[in-house]
Amino acid sequence: MATDDHTKGTAADPKAGSAYPIARSADPSVLLAAAKSGNRAALGRLLSLSERPGPAGREVSRLVFGEGEARHVVGITGAPGAGKSTLTDRVIGVIRAGEAKVGVLAVDPSSPFSGGAILGDRIRMGGHALDDGVFIRSMATRGHQGGLALAAPEAIRVLASCGYPTILVETVGVGQVEVAIAGAADTTVVVVNPGWGDSVQAAKAGLLEIADIFVVNKADRPGADQVKRDLESMLDLAGTHPERDGRRRWRPPILATRALSADGAGVDELWEAICTHRRHIAESGELGERRQRRLLDEARSVLVAELMSEVDALENEQAYRQVARALIRREVDPYGAAARLRDAIGIS
Ligand SMILES: Nc1nc2c(ncn2[C@@H]2O[C@H](COP(=O)(O)OP(=O)(O)OP(=O)(O)O)[C@@H](O)[C@H]2O)c(=O)[nH]1
Ligand SMILES: [Mg+2]
Numbered sequence: 001m002a003t004d005d006h007t008k009g010t011a012a013d014p015k016a017g018s019a020y021p022i023a024r025s026a027d028p029s030v031l032l033a034a035a036k037s038g039n040r041a042a043l044g045r046l047l048s049l050s051e052r053p054g055p056a057g058r059e060v061s062r063l064v065f066g067e068g069e070a071r072h073v074v075g076i077t078g079a080p081g082a083g084k085s086t087l088t089d090r091v092i093g094v095i096r097a098g099e100a101k102v103g104v105l106a107v108d109p110s111s112p113f114s115g116g117a118i119l120g121d122r123i124r125m126g127g128h129a130l131d132d133g134v135f136i137r138s139m140a141t142r143g144h145q146g147g148l149a150l151a152a153p154e155a156i157r158v159l160a161s162c163g164y165p166t167i168l169v170e171t172v173g174v175g176q177v178e179v180a181i182a183g184a185a186d187t188t189v190v191v192v193n194p195g196w197g198d199s200v201q202a203a204k205a206g207l208l209e210i211a212d213i214f215v216v217n218k219a220d221r222p223g224a225d226q227v228k229r230d231l232e233s234m235l236d237l238a239g240t241h242p243e244r245d246g247r248r249r250w251r252p253p254i255l256a257t258r259a260l261s262a263d264g265a266g267v268d269e270l271w272e273a274i275c276t277h278r279r280h281i282a283e284s285g286e287l288g289e290r291r292q293r294r295l296l297d298e299a300r301s302v303l304v305a306e307l308m309s310e311v312d313a314l315e316n317e318q319a320y321r322q323v324a325r326a327l328i329r330r331e332v333d334p335y336g337a338a339a340r341l342r343d344a345i346g347i348s
Helices: 028-036 040-051 055-065 084-097 115-124 148-161 176-183 198-204 224-238 267-284 286-314 318-328 334-345
Strands: 072-078 102-108 134-140 166-172 187-192 213-216 254-256
Touching: 028 040, 028 055, 028 148, 040 055, 040 134, 040 148, 055 148, 072 084, 072 176, 072 267, 084 102, 084 166, 084 267, 102 148, 134 148, 148 166, 148 176, 148 286, 166 176, 176 187, 187 198, 187 267, 198 224, 213 224, 213 267, 224 254, 254 267, 267 286, 286 334, 318 334
Parallel strands: 072 166, 072 187, 102 134, 102 166, 187 213, 213 254
Antiparallel strands: none
């Protein structure tokens, strides 16, 4: 099956014609070269390395950062069960009809026991299991030092540098981190369903702010028009804000899809809207700005993660115990304690 993050290393590099299992290599540059030449096991291993703390992971970051960036990162988010995976599978179909390669990141926010959900995504996107032009990676919260917010952009760069210029990122639209990941795309698609209050739920989850395109999926069910009207009026309200920099404003279109129907009704239009949005932000300069902002956000997240681990490491230090004692005896308040700990780490 082509949805492989299984990198047990048994696959020999077919392109090199050698029996040496390159995917088992721990050398990031060897893996990157193999992955670029189409070795999927090597790509999987590279992604796994990039998720782990330590020098190998850092080296992967360094290597792929120098390789440039994805052409188009598309976030697909929405409530659990809205049909994100089914829709993603359909969009993959449209992209592949044009023969471009596509990488998919299915971000699973739940616990280490979420194997079932990941398996579900694989099955739903399984229509492309034998297609070498598609690489699907499931990513769970566990295992990454700085959490998903750091793992996702890293994985996007790895996929892009290995020949997947378009990346679809599916995340469930609940929880701050997940919404932030979906919003950290060039184009963010928010999926809602017909039903009372679905648009209100989307607004509550903060999805209204990050949406570049709305999709009312399951439009085969009654109530699709109502959700569309609700969203339109919410957008009308938002539209009363002054235009920024006098730029032509992008009003998120609201499309209807039936991802399960035989002809995938509305999916062609969705892909068209995604491409139109990319053109729009490329022309207005927003694409470059979004990416610059994302990079800076990422660097800040790295800094915070590093500081956190330094603070954690302090717990075993004498200085920490002294400060803790003073705090408990109320000789110093929490701010004073923090100032002393800062001294102990060596930041002023
Ligand atoms: N009636 C109808 N059902 C749909 C449609 N699209 C998807 N479904 C069904 O909705 C259910 C959820 O679909 P998924 O694609 O797994 O939804 P998801 O948003 O990826 O779900 P999670 O990743 O678990 O949050 C499945 O049973 C699909 O078959 C549609 O257009 N119409
Ligand atoms: Mg899904």
